Amino acid sequence: MTPHVPGTVAAAPVPTEVVPAEAADALLPRLSRLRERVALLVEQRSATDPTATDPLRGLYLSEEAVRHLLEPAGPGPGPQEDRGPERGDRLDLLAGRLGLTELDVRILLIALAPDLERTFEPLYGYLNDDVGRRRATTGLALDLCGLPAHQAAARARFHPSAPLSTLSLVVVEEPERPFLSRSLRVPDRLVAHLLGDDTLDAALGGHVRRLRAPVRGERYDKAFLLRLADRLTRVPLPVYLREHRAGDGLACAAAALRRTGRDPLHFTPGGTPVQEPIAELLREARLRDCAIVVSPLPEDPAPLMRALAVEDVAVLFSDPRPYDPHWCDHRDPLVLDAPRLRSGAVEAWATALGEEPSTEARPWAGPADDAVPEPERTAGTVPLPDSSPGFEPSPGFEPPPGFDLAPVVAPYRLGGDRIVRAARAAQNLAAFDGGALTAAHLRLAARQQSASGLERHARRIRPDVGWDDLVLPDKPLLQLHELALRARHRDRVLGEWRLSAGGGRGRGVLGLFAGDSGTGKTLSAEVVAAELGLDLYVVQLSSIVDKYVGETEKNLERIFTEADRTDAVLLFDEADSVFGKRSEVKDAHDRYANMESSYLLQRLESFDGIALLTTNLRANIDEAFTRRLDLVVDFPFPDADQRLALWRHALTHVPRADGIDPRAVARDFELAGGSIRSAVVTAAYTAAGRDAEVTTADLLEGARREYRKAGRLVPGEGTW
Known part of the structure; x- marks a missing residue:
């Protein structure tokens, strides 16, 4: 009967790359030699076994069989001769990579044989003296290897701490049975690998991904990557990469492992530590000769890091939290700060x-x-x-x-x-x-x-404006362009050119917009965000100010931390309430208010994002904050010419009556840009109500409404 050796595991998905037949065919000579030893052992036992020809052998014990069992057992086959590996034999390659002994390889092949050829099943059932036990047992493996069952060194190969068990290559089942009758099973994933099928273990589905190779042109610290790659090549010790920003560690790990020639497995923990497929993950890495990259780490990473503390697989952990020595028992990983990814690649x-x-x-x-x-x-x-x-x-x-x-x-x-x-x-x-x-x-x-978590604390605005929407004098307009320029080139100037002040200072861009209400501060922030192609997040003071001591600082820290890792523009509108001047401490309220300001001063030093502050009264902002700002942009109250430009810009898309002229309104009513827009909206509603176009009279009425709202004397109406 010709043995059937399948080329792939039957239940596995169809591979995308066809496996050469040599991977499976190389095992055939090994199986042939094993069959010879099995035949020899069968012949030795049947020569003196009175029940050898009994068709019910293994189902009951006759009196003659009992007397036979009471006689001393004869010696099994002698030690197996090693004829060397076959060409293309994955078993030998795996043994060399994992440091398995010749005895381990023989035991593995004995346990593997019934999964490769069905003819071994009845033979094993006969040798186990039980037709229902068609897998190899520890006792049968020792007999086929020519080793006495009482030898401690031989029995130790099946110990839970032995290589075959710790590497998840052979599973010793049925621990309730006597040692020599415990079954040996080879995991299906290992069988598939030895036959040339490297479909990912089903237990790892949803947990493991392959990291993409770095795109040429991504900007990394080359010297750092070379040192890390050399370390992973020489000593595959665990490495902890602390990320400054989400994605830094993964990108660094992928780039470093690419230089080692190893394919990284990106493992994402999903359940509790007990449910994590750690054994399957390590086995997959060993079979593929891969490294493992774990990110993000669970809330309590200690059980996971301890389970992955092995010496033969390179494991890299990536997380923004600082490393805690309590996460490991005695073998701390190499703790490194992942290089920051630079913008503008x-x-x-x-x-x-x-x-x-x-x-x-x-x-x-x-x-x-x-x-x-x-x-x-x-x-x-x-x-x-x-x-x-x-x-x-x-x-x-x-x-x-x-x-x-x-x-x-x-x-x-x-x-x-x-x-x-x-x-x-x-x-x-x-x-x-x-x-x-x-x-x-x-x-x-x-x-x-x-993607940002800032929406829990701030209102997102997707900018839909441009420079044409700003009507400002030349000086503040140039300063806004400079602000956008700083945001684009901060990594080059502060990082590559090393112009950062040091002391843990970040590479953030901070600007203060000061001016009367309605002069265009918030609109300018939106225009800057639009120029940079970023979302604008307006911080809601109600979501950060808290009456309990210390809670306001915690809320601010959440905002700054999220802004550090997000490409966005952060806007503190009416910043006086948060960035106000510190005062002399007269009571507990003053003390805690000063603590909030001191925290903000420290946090702005290490901020890496883009933050804009607006205020109606620049004098209310603490001078210590002003020193940390990159730019202070003053928004003047518009003169008559600028007001006329604002009126015309606001009327751009509004249907206007022939002969409409906002010159008189711009000259007689001193309104800021925000008030002018409100006046135009009022005029537009008035015109829409009568289903007509906006007239000069509508504009005049809208301007009067704005004056009355502000409590100002309306020109031509006298005292009211």
């Missing part, structure tokens, strides 16, 4: 979009970049599901006329697979609109990749 965006950039030099220019090839995948393995949807760069990407990629992507601090995902989303948006890719598509896609 133009080449990475261009690569993801399929465009060849015109830059003269890459951030990683040099032979070392091209000398490290992509890790070669073992023939026949099935790729793991990627952490992001598949993306195929568009080779025909042609930027439209006037489209400059650099200033569009400069504000975004995306890394890892987020650039690729944003590029794909932008192309999908362009395809949906039926036109060419534009800056608006890229900005919208990038904002979607920077």
Whole structure:
């Protein structure tokens, strides 16, 4: 009867890469030699066994069989001769990689045989003296290896701390049975691997993804990655990467492991530590010769970190929290700060979009970049599901006329697979609109990749305005352009050019907008956010101010922490209530108010985001805050010419009657931009009510309404 050796596990999905037959065929000579030893052991036992020809052998014990069992047992086959590995034998490659002894390999093959050839099942049933026990037992494995069952060193190969058990290669089942009659089982995943099928273990579904290889042009600290890659190659000790921003650690790990030639497995914990498939995860990493990257960590990472504290698999943990020594028992990981991803990785965006950039030099220019090839995948393995949807760069990407990629992507601090995902989303948006890719598509896609939890504490505004909507004098307008410039190039100036003041100071951009109500402060913040392609979050004071001591600071810390990791513009409207001057301490209220201000002063030093403050009275802002600001923009009250420009701008989209002229209204009514807009809205409602166009009289009535709201004397009406 010709043995049947399947090429793949029957229940596994169809692999995407066909496995060469050599992986399975290489096991056939080993099985043939094992069959010879099984036959020899059967012959030895049947020669003296009076029940050898009994068809009911193994189901009952006759008197003759009992007398036979009382006689001393004869010796089994001698020690097995090792003929060396077969070509393409995965079993031998695995043994060499995991440090298994020859005895371990033999035991593994004995336990594996019934899963490869059905003819071993009845033979094992005969040798186990029980037709229902068709797997190898510990006693049978020792007999086939020619080892006495009473030898402690031989029995130790089945101990829970022995390699076969700790590496999850062989499972010793039925612990309630006597030691020599316990069954040996090889996990299906290992059987599939030895036969050449590398479909991911079903127990890891939903937990493990393959990290995307870094996009060429992503900007990392090259020296740091080289040192980390060397460390992981020489000593695969655990590494803890503390992230400054979500995604930094994953991107750093993927880039470093790429240089080692190892394919990283991204493990995302899901359930309780008891439910985590730790054994399956470690076995998968050993079978594939991969590293493990764990991110994000659970709330209590101690059980997980202790379970993954192994010496033969490189494990990298990534989390924004500082490392706590209590998370590990005695073997602390190598604790490192993950390098910050720099904004404005133009080449990475261009690569993801399929465009060849015109830059003269890459951030990683040099032979070392091209000398490290992509890790070669073992023939026949099935790729793991990627952490992001598949993306195929568009080779025909042609930027439209006037489209400059650099200033569009400069504000975004995306890394890892987020650039690729944003590029794909932008192309999908362009395809949906039926036109060419534009800056608006890229900005919208990038904002979607920077999901924020700020909405719990702030009101999000998606900017829909531009510079044309601002009517300001030249000086504040130039300062606003400078503010946007600082936001784009802060990583280069403060990071690469090392102009940060040190002392743990961040790379944030802070601006103060001071001026009377309605002079355009909030609108200017929205325009700056629109210029940068970022969302604007207006902090709700009601969500942060708390009557209990210390709670206001906690709420502010949540906002600043979330803003640090989000590409967004933070706006503190009417900032006097939070950033006001410190006063002399006369009672407990003054003391705690000063504590809030002191906390804010410290927190602004380490802030990495973009924050704008608005105030009607600049003198109310503490001077210590002013020193930490990058720009203070004063918004003057508009003169007659600017008021006329504001009236005309507000009437741009409003149906107007012939001969309408806002000159007189702009000259006679001293209104700020916000009040002028309210007056135009009032005039528009009046015209809509009579189903007509807006007239000069409507504008005049709207201006009078604004004067009355402010309690001011209306020109021409006298005292009222």
